[in-house]
Amino acid sequence: MRIGEVVVTPVAFPDPPLLNSAGVHQPWALRAIVELRGEDGLVGLGETYGDAPHLALLRRAAPAVTGLDPFDTNGLLRRIAGVLGAADAPDRHGLTGGSSPTRTTLKVLGPFETACLDLQGQLTGRPVADLLGGRVRDEVPYAGYLFYRWAAHPAQPGPLPDRDGDPFPEALDAGGIVEQAGQLVEQYGFRSLKLKGGVLPPEEEVEAIRELRAAFPDHPLRLDPNAAWTVETSVRVGERTEGLLEYLEDPTPGIAGMAKVARRVPMPLATNMCVVAPEDLPPGFGARAVGVVLADHHYWGGLRRSAELAAVCRTWGVGVSMHSNSHLGISLAAMTQLGAALPELTYAADTHTPWQGGVDVVAEPLRIAGGAVRVPDRPGLGVRLDPDALARLHENYLRCGVRERDDTAYRARFEPGYRKRRPRW
Incomplete structure (x- = not known):
């Protein structure tokens, strides 16, 4: 054919x-x-x-x-x-x-x-x-992805989506994050939780982690500030969250900065920002800058190359998870097929699925239940287009009028003078 x-x-x-x-x-x-x-x-x-x-x-x-x-x-x-x-x-x-x-x-x-x-x-x-080597698990675990968020998009020119598909309220402090986590755990059964940080001063995000630990004592927790902190801030947060985090993700920019932090904090550092292509593997692993790589088939060249990446991680003793961006059901199916075949998948994968409000392009989207997606037995990815x-x-x-994602410019429309800074704290 x-x-x-x-x-x-x-x-x-x-x-x-x-x-x-x-x-x-x-x-x-x-x-x-x-x-x-x-x-x-x-x-x-x-x-x-x-x-x-x-x-x-x-x-x-x-x-x-x-x-x-x-x-x-x-x-x-x-x-x-x-x-x-x-x-x-x-x-x-x-x-x-x-x-x-x-x-x-x-x-x-x-x-x-x-x-x-x-x-x-x-x-x-x-x-x-099966084409990737055969399944090593029948269910692929996913983590509940927590975000600080506004209650709704501000009024503006142009069409806005229907609010009915968004059941989550504002979350701008630790209490809001714990409430959000409760909703996600109740609806999807997540057994791991990840907080998108780099939004509030680091001390406030540490407090959110502490309150999550109190509310969910058995859930592995992770924090991802997207390189918003200096090396010294990253080390301080790492010390203050000892025993609370399974990993700290991209606290500071670059392989050199991550290596400095990794030598001084008690938990592994994870990345989807500094080791993101084959040419990053020798310097990143050689410097021991990361202990976990968040494989993402969208930018590692597909599923087989992501499996090759996982094998390299195994050789270096580096853990593997999977990164997520806003996505639909084809991506969830691809991630699930990949996760099913990766012996090296040592951490629950990220997913934005709960944030898409049930909207999809596939006829029967895979479901998250008990914090995991069951691997379909159907041929191929196991989903079909609607x-x-x-x-x-x-x-x-x-x-809609949107042609390119620009989180910074969008926020600056409502907070004049706002700009992206890395590091910010």
Whole structure:
């Protein structure tokens, strides 16, 4: 079978006003849905970022994928690399680290590789986890992702999403975070909790961790300030949270800064910001800057390269989790298939699924229950596209007016003078 047609569809879906070190989420999150349509009627699915620069690169690469055998993923990389050359599309909001031509190529490769694996699974009658070596677990654990947040998006020109899909109230202090955690644990059964930090002064975020520990004594906790702290602040927080955190994620910018912190704090440091591409592995691991890598198939080049990353982590004695951005059900399915096949997955994976308000492009989204997603037995990724839902979310994209994520500029609209600073404290 050959790939007969490639379709890339940008979509938008409601996103609550979640705060982070760069600013605040805009009312609409952007994604791109990739369909690889086989000559025999099968369709392979991938999902990726929907920002305009990335979307342009996806569309540039798409014609090169037509005619390819979906089992030829080495050929897929050659074709995409040949088309993109030295193209580089930096991440404006900077929450997933730096950029390079290599990393840009891998980001474009990711959804096409995932869609090829989906087709391979359908053609062989096997779940993608089987193609990655076979499942080592039947359920993949996910962590409840906690955010400081506004109650609602401020009134502004342009369409706003319907508030009915957002049941979570304002959370601007420790009490609000504990209340939010209670909602997530009750609804989804999460057994691990992660707080997105870098929003309030570090002392207030430490207090939130202490109150979470009191409220959830058996839940592993993690804190991610997205490089908002200096080395000294990071060390101080690390010392004050000894015994409270399973890991501290990206407290300070860069491999050199992370290495300095790692030598002085009692818990492992995790990253999805300083070790983000193959060229980062020798310096990052050599300096012992990180103890956990948050693999993300969206920018590591797909599922097989993420599995290769996990094997490298095993060699160096580095733990593995998975990073998340605002996403839909194709990404959740891909993460679940990958997590099912990774013996190295030592920590519950991140997910934004609870924040999407039930909106999706797949007909029967995978469910989080008991803090985990059961691995589907269906061939491929185990999910199928809902064409009507895809059309609705594409219409959202056409009318919402958002074409590139910019958390900093959005926050500055309501707080004049606000700017992103790393480190801030």
